[in-house]
Amino acid sequence: MEYLIGIQGPDFVLVAADNVAASSIIQMKHDYDKMFKLSEKILLLCVGEAGDTVQFAEYIQKNVQLYKMRNVVPSSKFHFSDITQSVPFVSSQTPYHVNLLLAGYDDADGPGLFYMDHLSSLAKAPFAAHGYGAYLTLSILDRYYKPDLTQDEAMDLLKKCIEELNRRFILNLPSFSVRVIDKNGIQELQKVTVGAAK
């Protein structure tokens, strides 16, 4: 039902998530934000079981803050992916059923996008998606992605994916939040809504 997508360029990462918070057949909110800011240049996109998502994301957020307080230098995103990886399965009596995308910009290593799922698999990838929508859009990303794409080209690629969802996906996802992370930090771009993507 929920959809996350991330596209990494040479010096930025573009991420988008749908804005629907649903309960059975009802859309309870149409402007729900699924992105959680872990630090100035790191975003955690989190979908999955109700309650688990916010609980897990806020837990990681607070732990990152604690780490920053204990250690003077904020760690790179690669370290964060290690922290995050341990948690979904570690409390295996009641594991957190969450699927994540971790996107960030490291001043030394550049941009990075990590795909993580509820079984604690972790993969660094140039582009990634979560949800049923991924079945429709991963091939589009395979076909049109180039490692040196510009921010505008990434935006066009994102719009192509959203168009495909609007055309073929059975569920209505009327709007998507879009953010880009680069050396200047996290910028919120204009939401992509049905009609605008055409």
Added chain:
Amino acid sequence: MLRSHILPGGQTHLADRTNHFNFGLKTQEFAVPRGVDPSRFLKSCNNEEGVCIEMNHGTTTLAFKFRHGVIVAVDSRASAGQYLASNAVNKVIEINPYLLGTMSGSAADCQYWERLLAKECRLYRLRNNQRISVSAASKLLCNMMLGYRGMGLSVGSMICGWDKEGPGLYYVDDNGTRLSGRMFSTGCGNSYAYGVIDSGYKEDMTVEEAYELGKRGITHATHRDAYSGGVVNMYHMREDGWIKVCQEDVSELIHRYKKGMFN
């Protein structure tokens, strides 16, 4: 130190006192007899072959924000399976003059946990010398729900209030979902209520129009949903606190609304 005078020696955790809710801990705080595991018991009751305990959510409640505050409207029916236990249940808990909580799901769970929430809100007021915000109150309830994840609680609640940020409305449920929004409806009649209030909602409604919309939402939902009924209890959350607007029988309301329809 003062602590050692108050608590018996060696005990530094508030958690050790029975019936004290301690939020944020992973350990279970419920006073259950030794050897009882609520989640395992619940799983055994949900088998298709054997005994199947169905949790019913017979209710319709709704709340929406508009220019002049928040309207909260609930029905008053309590069902136990197919049996109608009561048509005169109060599904709104008046936490304090600026905070209301609605109840849907299991009556016992809602009444207990929201009463506990009221206690925590009062303690907050006494400790911090200011009233708790709607956001914080809803977060307290949400954390209580998360503490008992998977153990069969059934709570669908809306926390409404007016604090420094203005009118507040949060939806909290037993999964740990907590959403802030301008309009929510819970219970098995919620889809019918959404239909009516979504199509009749205007941001700049007058107070009378809002009262009418709230009544209509509950009435039409009780008409279609067998597990909702009784009376509409309606509250209006204003800047200076809540007022109880009305308590009207839905059967009379539906007759009034339908009068022109079948002539």
